[in-house]
Amino acid sequence: MKVERTVTSGTTDAPRKRLSRAERERQILAVAEEVFATRGYQAASMDDIADRVGLSKPMLYEYFGSKDGLLLACLERAKRELLDSTxxxxxxxxxxxxxxxxxxxxxxxxxxxxxQAWALLRNESAVLSVPINSELEAIRGQQVELTAELMRTARPDLSQQRLEAFAEAIIGACERMAMWRERRPEITSDQATEHLMALVAPGLT
Structure with a gap:
């Protein structure tokens, strides 16, 4: 059985606080998200992630099954956070x-x-994995569905087709503008919102 590593101080080993499985999973996901976001999926190493968390690689696989499984779990967490925020x-x-x-x-x-979560959502579309690409599209679809539903509540006079078309266009524009802001870091979130509002608001008023 795997024993979690200890933190050494001088000549005395002080055992780490034992985490519950849920706490350990959150810790792993936070570390993995950072590694995937900064290095990209292909260059990210399960050995590096395991070492940063303080687990063996076999234990890391026990939690998530595979490197794909770990990335999918990171994407699922990002999807929940984005949905909650919106x-x-x-x-x-x-x-x-x-x-x-x-x-x-x-x-x-x-x-x-x-x-880090945004970098994960933005960068991993190049991963040649059907489950991962399906999850990325599911995240996009989630935001489209939410946007269409919110607009339906505000504008019940619009047809379903127009609501879907507006939602697809808005989500696509958000992604492109977020990428534009990476090249123009002086553009604030408020400014980006105002720019996009100037483009799409006339269609809703």
Whole structure:
């Protein structure tokens, strides 16, 4: 059975606090997200991730099954966080324009405040893995579905086809603008929101 490593101080080994499985999984995901985001999937090493967490590589595989499984778990966590951020932002809006503004702002703030998660969502589309690419498309689809549903509530007069078309266009524009901001770091999340609002708001008002 694998015994977790200890932290050495002088000549005395002080055992680490034993974490629950859920706590350990969160720790692994945080480390793996950083490694995948900074190095990319291909260059990321399971040995490096295991070493940073303080586990053996076999134990890491016991938690997530494979390198693909670990990346999928990271993507799933990012998907939940992005959905929570966007859905929470919609709570106080009382008209279609405010709803759109608040959700766009939440997306750009997510990309600012969760840079590693955003880098993961942005960079891993090049991974030649059907499950991973399917998960990435599921994340995009999740945001499209949420956007269409929120707009339906604010603009019940719009047809389903138009709602879907608007939602697809908005999500695509958000992704491209977030990538543009990486090249233009002086552009704030508020400025990015205002730029995109100027483009898409007329279609909702």
């Amino acid at each position: 859905a929470a932002a919609a709570g106080d809006a009382d008209n279609a324009e405010q709803l759109l503004h608040d959700c766009l702002l939440a997306f750009f703030r997510f990309s600012d405040e969760h840079k």
